[in-house]
Amino acid sequence: MTKEDLQRAAVVTEALSWLQTPFAHDQCVKGVGADCATFIAAVYGKVGVFRADVPHFQPDWFLHTTKESYVEGIEQHAVEFDPDERPPVQADIVIVRDVAIGAQVYSHGAIVLDWPNVVQCFPPCVMRANTRYFPAFQNKQLRLFNPWEKQ
Numbered sequence: 001m002t003k004e005d006l007q008r009a010a011v012v013t014e015a016l017s018w019l020q021t022p023f024a025h026d027q028c029v030k031g032v033g034a035d036c037a038t039f040i041a042a043v044y045g046k047v048g049v050f051r052a053d054v055p056h057f058q059p060d061w062f063l064h065t066t067k068e069s070y071v072e073g074i075e076q077h078a079v080e081f082d083p084d085e086r087p088p089v090q091a092d093i094v095i096v097r098d099v100a101i102g103a104q105v106y107s108h109g110a111i112v113l114d115w116p117n118v119v120q121c122f123p124p125c126v127m128r129a130n131t132r133y134f135p136a137f138q139n140k141q142l143r144l145f146n147p148w149e150k151q
Helices: 003-016 036-047 069-075
Strands: 079-081 093-097 108-114 117-122 125-130 141-146
Touching (some): 003 036, 036 117, 069 108
Antiparallel strands (some): 117 125
């Protein structure tokens, strides 16, 4: 196995260790509370893939801006790829823009387990989800990122 393979497996293991951590906006303590951005930052930071500081933000920030802050944050640490060119694999990152609720920007992210399955922090807690059936991903605009292409 390559170093990347080992790190990808470690990301999945760490992400799954957060299961049932309650959703708590702007928090990041395993077992106590996290949101989708702090969860992703904590998992990749713990494994040593990248370290990211998530700035404070309002819970409804994505309804009041056209600045792609979530995308910009992910792009600092990962490279976007086209799923038609290669399928998502474990430990890739998927982000979502939910136009149905009026989101003007991408505002939710998750870690790929085995596509289309992900682990995400979404109310009420960190959970596994299938992007084909979970409402946060259905009929939404998705973008995929690979953190190892940025290293």
